[in-house]
Amino acid sequence: xxxxxTSSPQLLDVSSPDRTHWLEIPARRSSVRIxxxxxxxxxxxxxxxxxxxxDAVLLVSELATNAVRHTFxxxxxxxxxxxxxxxxxxxxxxxxxxxxxxxxxxxxxxxEGGRGLLLVEELADTWGVDRSRLTGGNxxxxxxxx
Numbered sequence: 001x002x003x004x005x006t007s008s009p010q011l012l013d014v015s016s017p018d019r020t021h022w023l024e025i026p027a028r029r030s031s032v033r034i035x036x037x038x039x040x041x042x043x044x045x046x047x048x049x050x051x052x053x054x055d056a057v058l059l060v061s062e063l064a065t066n067a068v069r070h071t072f073x074x075x076x077x078x079x080x081x082x083x084x085x086x087x088x089x090x091x092x093x094x095x096x097x098x099x100x101x102x103x104x105x106x107x108x109x110x111x112e113g114g115r116g117l118l119l120v121e122e123l124a125d126t127w128g129v130d131r132s133r134l135t136g137g138n139x140x141x142x143x144x145x146x
Contacts, residue, residue, distance in 0.1 A: 019046075020079065020080070021039065024077050025064070027068045027076050028068060029069075031064070031076075035060055035061065035078045036061050046082065052088065055144060056080065056088055056144055059120055060078055063078075063140050066092075071095065071096035073095040073096060076094050078091070078092050079092075082146075087143055088145075088146055089142070090142045090144070092141075093137060094135065096137040096138050126143045128141060
């Protein structure tokens with residue numbers, strides 16, 4: 001499994017602040033629920049289709065969970081933005097300065113976890129990992145067509 005790459009703009013390049021939403025949360029498992037609620041409420045306020053909102057919330061949840069579980073970050077930054085009328089971008093930034101990238105995981109049939117990036121790969125139109133301009137760690141992003 002490898003990230004799909006694209007030359008799409010970063011969330012910070014979205015010209016209208018009312019089309020972006022950022023949330024900084026402590027890197028704890030309980031914080032992922034807060035991210036889901038906050039970002040889900042913003043997506044609903046943007047009157048996006050229900051299936052798109054559900055997929056976006058699931059992807060942010062998976063990316064935030066990975067940041068919490070697999071990095072030594074004290075805080076993570078979650079963002080969503082309507083890059084264009086037809087493209088929603090999700091980003092999760094951590095403070096992992098090791099440069100080791102995303103952990104490889106081959107879950108067995110009885111494993112309860114380890115499928116987050118498989119979900120990202122299946123649901124996202126494109127996704128990838130860059131160095132974060134905001135935290136210096138990883139910026140894992142996914143794009144969904146509206």
